Amino acid sequence: ETGVTQTPRHLVMGMTNKKSLKCEQHLGHNAMYWYKQSAKKPLELMFVYSLEERVENNSVPSRFSPECPNSSHLFLHLHTLQPEDSALYLCASSQAMGSGHYEQYFGPGTRLTVT
Amino acid sequence: GQNIDQPTEMTATEGAIVQINCTYQTSGFNGLFWYQQHAGEAPTFLSYNVLDGLEEKGRFSSFLSRSKGYSYLLLKELQMKDSASYLCAVRDSNYQLIWGAGTKLIIKP
Numbered sequence: 001e002t003g004v005t006q007t008p009r010h011l012v013m014g015m016t017n018k019k020s021l022k023c024e025q026h027l028g029h030n031a032m033y034w035y036k037q038s039a040k041k042p043l044e045l046m047f048v049y050s051l052e053e054r055v056e057n058n059s060v061p062s063r064f065s066p067e068c069p070n071s072s073h074l075f076l077h078l079h080t081l082q083p084e085d086s087a088l089y090l091c092a093s094s095q096a097m098g099s100g101h102y103e104q105y106f107g108p109g110t111r112l113t114v115t
Numbered sequence: 116g117q118n119i120d121q122p123t124e125m126t127a128t129e130g131a132i133v134q135i136n137c138t139y140q141t142s143g144f145n146g147l148f149w150y151q152q153h154a155g156e157a158p159t160f161l162s163y164n165v166l167d168g169l170e171e172k173g174r175f176s177s178f179l180s181r182s183k184g185y186s187y188l189l190l191k192e193l194q195m196k197d198s199a200s201y202l203c204a205v206r207d208s209n210y211q212l213i214w215g216a217g218t219k220l221i222i223k224p
Contacts, residue, residue, distance in 0.1 A: 004157075042119065043158075043202070043214040090157065103148060104212070106157035 002026055004107035006091050012113045015081055021110050023074040023091030031096045032074040033104065034066060037088040049074065050096045081114045088112070117141045119215035121203050126221045127193055135188045135201050135218045143208025149177050149188045150202040152217065158202055162188070190220075198222045 004025045013019050025032060031050040035043045048055040049068040063085075067075040074091055088111050092104040118140045127133040139147070146165040150158040164170055164179035164186060176189040188201055200217040207213055 040123070040216060042216045043204075043212075045211065045214075048211075103160040103163060106159070108157050 004091060004093055004105050006089075006107035006110055008110060009108060010111045010113075012115060013078070013081065014115055015083075017081075018077070018079040020078065021076040021089055021091075021112075023076075023107055025072055025074075025091075025093035025105070025107075027093055027105060029093040029095055029105070030071050031094050031102075032068060032071070033092040033094075034074065034076050035090040035092065037090055037109070043090070047076075078112075081112075083114050086112055086114045117207065117213045119203055119205060119213055121201075121215040121218045123216070124219045124221065126223060127190075129193055129195060129222055129224050131193050132189065132191050133193060133220065135190070135203075135220065137186045137188070137203035137215060139184050139186070139203070139205045139213070139215075141205045141207045141213050144181060145206040145208065145210055147177075147179055147186050148204045148206070148212070149186075150204065151199050152202060153199045161201075193222050195222050195224070 007022045033048050034046040037043050046057055046060050047066040063080050065077040088109045090109045091107040094104045095102040120138045148163050149161040151161050152158040162170055162177040164177050167179055167181055169176055169178045174191045179186045200219045202217045203215040204212045
């Protein structure tokens with residue numbers, strides 16, 4: 001495996017279900033990100049882990065819960081979601097934030113549909 | 116508030132040149148990125164500007180004017196495979212990326 005991988009690629013879940021999205025990066029980076037991408041809207045940064053420290057967007061509902069067990073793996077745990085949470089969830093990684101030119105590398109995303 | 120503006124959609128002809136503009140208002144500036152995203156795929160990095168001027172990379176060039184809060188992506192010799200969305204993102208004073216909604220570029224034969 002190379003780059004950033006995400007599983008599953010597609011997920012349909014009911015509002016009472018609990019599921020988890022998984023992301024793995026094979027680039028030796030030390031920062032990982034979760035984004036939400038809705039049609040015709042800017043990418044919304046949800047969570048950042050940098051050097052194993054979590055930086056959280058305060059506007060993210062508690063029904064989304066991230067977990068970063070090490071610098072290569074990132075999870076997004078989902079529970080009691082709402083239909084408006086249906087979107088493409090993208091994982092990205094980069095070298096840690098700082099003054100350098102550190103572009104983010106994205107995974108292919110998980111297309112989530114909440115019914 | 117922080118804001119990135121780009122046109123929603125543009126159409127161009129195969130073989131031609133197109134310029135996609137991006138204007139920004141952010142809390143500080145630590146670089147501007149352009150990404151390409153084909154439908155159903157991940158965004159991929161195209162270019163990075165932190166100083167004023169033009170950065171050229173093959174058929175693609177990116178320009179930055181920090182005083183005007185303005186950038187553009189220039190695509191030359193357009194090919195059908197260039198049909199995609201182009202995302203502009205600015206890194207603010209906290210080194211967080213602020214994203215535009217993207218410009219969908221349609222290439223016609």
